[in-house]
Amino acid sequence: MKIHIHRDYRSLSRATADLIVSYIIEKPNSLICLASGHTPLGVFECLVKDVKEKKVDISQCVFVGLDEWVGIGPKQDGSCRLLMDQFFFEPLMIPAKQIHFFDALSNDLQHEADKINSVIGWNGGLDIMLVGIGTNGHIAMNEPGTSFESIAHISELADETKVVGQKYFKSSTELKYGITLGLKHFSESKLPILMANGSKKSAIMKRVLEGKPGEDVPASIVHQVPQSIVMLDEEAAIELKR
Numbered sequence: 001m002k003i004h005i006h007r008d009y010r011s012l013s014r015a016t017a018d019l020i021v022s023y024i025i026e027k028p029n030s031l032i033c034l035a036s037g038h039t040p041l042g043v044f045e046c047l048v049k050d051v052k053e054k055k056v057d058i059s060q061c062v063f064v065g066l067d068e069w070v071g072i073g074p075k076q077d078g079s080c081r082l083l084m085d086q087f088f089f090e091p092l093m094i095p096a097k098q099i100h101f102f103d104a105l106s107n108d109l110q111h112e113a114d115k116i117n118s119v120i121g122w123n124g125g126l127d128i129m130l131v132g133i134g135t136n137g138h139i140a141m142n143e144p145g146t147s148f149e150s151i152a153h154i155s156e157l158a159d160e161t162k163v164v165g166q167k168y169f170k171s172s173t174e175l176k177y178g179i180t181l182g183l184k185h186f187s188e189s190k191l192p193i194l195m196a197n198g199s200k201k202s203a204i205m206k207r208v209l210e211g212k213p214g215e216d217v218p219a220s221i222v223h224q225v226p227q228s229i230v231m232l233d234e235e236a237a238i239e240l241k242r
């Protein structure tokens with residue numbers, strides 16, 4: 001695990017995008033999972049700019065969705081897919097056939113999980129996996145207690161996630177379950193990046209990096225993933241011993 005601390009959100013986003021761009025330049029047909037949520041929005045902005053300025057060609061990349069709220073459709077306000085469409089897939093006009101995403105409205109959610117596990121399996125694992133962190137230490141919708149060996153599955157959301165998750169929705173929305181990639185996908189990806197910014201994430205980052213690693217803090221998996229990179233801004237890193 002490596003930890004990089006950047007001055008502010010802007011430089012953190014730029015540096016994270018640079019890691020992704022360098023990887024894609026080496027492997028143009030990368031299988032990539034980029035988290036939805038607010039943390040990576042600055043990275044998306046940088047990547048969209050880089051692609052438009054032809055600094056990197058993503059035409060051969062394939063994208064996998066990280067997670068989705070069960071019962072929320074892809075065009076519905078607050079969905080992970082809608083955010084990805086708005087800030088990444090549509091600005092870059094990525095063809096639908098190069099995007100694999102969970103259908104969280106499906107009557108057969110296990111089939112949805114199996115489908116995404118197969119896409120990742122056929123490709124021998126993800127190349128790049130960029131994730132944020134919840135204030136309870138979750139990665140994607142892998143809540144505290146999830147096995148480090150997990151692959152895509154349906155997860156029961158933690159109470160904290162149900163409350164914090166309201167920030168993505170215009171009106172109060174009942175959230176109970178999620179469908180998500182697993183923690184094994186993170187440990188097996190070639191370039192796993194955990195990104196956090198802002199003072200709201202400082203307490204959990206201290207716990208992740210300086211507490212006892214274990215499945216009660218999903219993001220602490222970074223300790224057992226030698227190739228993982230933790231990208232922080234100063235605010236998220238403020239409680240760390242340095």
Ligand code: PGA
Binds near residue numbers: 040133
């Ligand atoms: P955020 O969400 O990027 O919107 O802070 C992170 C998460 O809960 O995983």
